[in-house]
Amino acid sequence: MTKALYQQHAAKYQPQRNVLLNSWRAFWVGGTICLLGQVIQKFYMSVFDFTDKTAGNPTVATLIFISVLLTGFGVYDNIGQYAGAGSAVPVTGFANSIASAAIEHRSEGYVLGVGGNMFKLAGSVIVFGVVAAFVAALIKTLMRMIWPG
Amino acid sequence: MSVDLMTAPRLSRQTWKFTSDVRIQSSATAVGPKEAQGPLKDTYDKTYDDMYAGRDSWEAAEQRLMEDAISIAIAKAGLTADQVDLIMAGDLLNQNITATFTAESIGIPLMGMYGACSTSMLTLANAAALVNAGYANSIVAACSSHNATAEKQYRYPTEYGGQKPPSAQWTVTGAGAAVVGQGGTGPRITYATMGKVVDMGVKDPFDMGTAMAPAAVSTLLAHFRDCGRTPQDYDLIVTGDLAAIGYPIAKAMLAKEGYDMDQVYNDCGLMVYSPDQDVFAGASGCASSAVVTYGYIMEQMSQGKLQKVLVCATGALLSPVSYQQGKSIPCIAHAVALEGGV
Numbered sequence: 001m002t003k004a005l006y007q008q009h010a011a012k013y014q015p016q017r018n019v020l021l022n023s024w025r026a027f028w029v030g031g032t033i034c035l036l037g038q039v040i041q042k043f044y045m046s047v048f049d050f051t052d053k054t055a056g057n058p059t060v061a062t063l064i065f066i067s068v069l070l071t072g073f074g075v076y077d078n079i080g081q082y083a084g085a086g087s088a089v090p091v092t093g094f095a096n097s098i099a100s101a102a103i104e105h106r107s108e109g110y111v112l113g114v115g116g117n118m119f120k121l122a123g124s125v126i127v128f129g130v131v132a133a134f135v136a137a138l139i140k141t142l143m144r145m146i147w148p149g
Numbered sequence: 150m151s152v153d154l155m156t157a158p159r160l161s162r163q164t165w166k167f168t169s170d171v172r173i174q175s176s177a178t179a180v181g182p183k184e185a186q187g188p189l190k191d192t193y194d195k196t197y198d199d200m201y202a203g204r205d206s207w208e209a210a211e212q213r214l215m216e217d218a219i220s221i222a223i224a225k226a227g228l229t230a231d232q233v234d235l236i237m238a239g240d241l242l243n244q245n246i247t248a249t250f251t252a253e254s255i256g257i258p259l260m261g262m263y264g265a266c267s268t269s270m271l272t273l274a275n276a277a278a279l280v281n282a283g284y285a286n287s288i289v290a291a292c293s294s295h296n297a298t299a300e301k302q303y304r305y306p307t308e309y310g311g312q313k314p315p316s317a318q319w320t321v322t323g324a325g326a327a328v329v330g331q332g333g334t335g336p337r338i339t340y341a342t343m344g345k346v347v348d349m350g351v352k353d354p355f356d357m358g359t360a361m362a363p364a365a366v367s368t369l370l371a372h373f374r375d376c377g378r379t380p381q382d383y384d385l386i387v388t389g390d391l392a393a394i395g396y397p398i399a400k401a402m403l404a405k406e407g408y409d410m411d412q413v414y415n416d417c418g419l420m421v422y423s424p425d426q427d428v429f430a431g432a433s434g435c436a437s438s439a440v441v442t443y444g445y446i447m448e449q450m451s452q453g454k455l456q457k458v459l460v461c462a463t464g465a466l467l468s469p470v471s472y473q474q475g476k477s478i479p480c481i482a483h484a485v486a487l488e489g490g491v
Binding site: 001003004006007009010013014015017071072074076077079080081083084085087088093096097099100101103104105107120121 | 205206208305311312314315348398430
């Protein structure tokens with residue numbers, strides 16, 4: 001049996017993945033995380049004297065704190081299995097990727113273990129995020145030079 | 150000097166016949182919490198209710214499982230560590246550290262072996278061959294895997310919230326060991342068929358069952374051909390960890406070759422957990438075939454409920470580097486035939 005023929009044959013045994021159900025789960029969990037962020041932001045604006053713009057930082061910090069806590073308690077990976085991209089895309093997913101790697105490599109020491117490995121997954125996000133931001137800024141600057149004002 | 154074909158140990162390039170009275174004299178298993186809740190919970194010698202097994206890292210926990218399995222097996226055989234000539238063992242961690250650290254703490258000479266999840270039968274076959282040839286009186290064959298150390302080695306951090314597909318498998322936290330020697334009342338080790346590396350171009354590391362099924366089929370076909378046997382010559386044939394996707398693929402491939410596996414065939418990956426334990430397609434890891442063979446199967450054989458059993462342990466020989474470089478998954482399977490009765 002050739003490799004191509006085998007893969008064709010084996011494909012029949014693959015379990016069907018319910019894309020619609022998965023999308024719905026990602027939608028409602030991701031939406032709930034964003035809603036929670038909105039509630040936290042309003043809280044900072046009404047209780048403390050933050051403005052629309054300045055409330056962003058403490059809001060993100062609070063979400064990160066919650067995510068790291070849930071990661072430490074071993075809950076966030078279960079949410080991730082259920083929600084997929086819904087819990088991976090928001091900032092909480094980013095925090096989870098860092099916290100989980102830090103916990104994972106704690107037994108190898110603080111410097112080479114935690115420090116050296118905590119950006120194992122998040123490093124990619126940072127690298128490509130910075131590169132994408134640079135390209136976007138470059139395009140914006142060039143546009144300004146061509147069409148000033 | 151002519152070789153007597155009736156007693157020649159070499160049947161083919163792949164299959165060995167054990168000509169003397171080589172037996173599994175005793176065996177033992179140690180497992181983690183999830184396995185201890187599975188359907189085979191009563192067949193394990195030692196269970197832990199935490200993943201650290203009282204140690205400070207998962208790697209140390211895996212070592213403890215292997216130490217337990219080996220020491221309990223040696224004690225069950227009525228031996229002391231000094232009376233065992235050799236440990237043949239392997240695991241899934243870089244540089245086989247579970248096997249080496251365990252052999253150091255127990256103080257028995259070691260031959261480390263790596264066959265990924267096929268290590269259980271790789272070590273058992275080699276132990277039987279050395280005992281048969283007279284190079285050793287008593288050898289411990291052992292292997293281990295740990296869910297968290299394997300995830301760390303091959304995939305993402307255990308607490309990372311990435312979604313796994315339904316074809317993924319759950320690495321068994323456990324270890325199994327068997328004492329191999331001449332004589333006694335345990336099951337005889339009669340044949341071993343060593344596998345070829347088979348790669349059918351499957352690249353998805355979350356679908357090991359599909360990758361490994363052709364390797365299992367290749368070894369089983371060689372075994373039936375070389376020994377002149379059929380599946381019906383056995384009371385039970387198990388593969389190591391093909392699980393819910395690889396198992397029906399292997400069964401269908403064997404049927405196409407004219408071997409009816411109905412009634413006799415099962416997969417250890419489907420036996421360790423019950424379907425409601427959230428393990429995706431089923432169990433995997435060196436310990437999958439080891440804890441089933443050295444626990445459940447040995448128990449059934451000693452009670453006379455199973456007479457002839459063929460264990461075909463399956464291994465996916467990938468590394469994190471190889472699959473990140475886009476290479477497909479090479480697989481292997483080794484089979485050992487066990488026969489009960491005195």
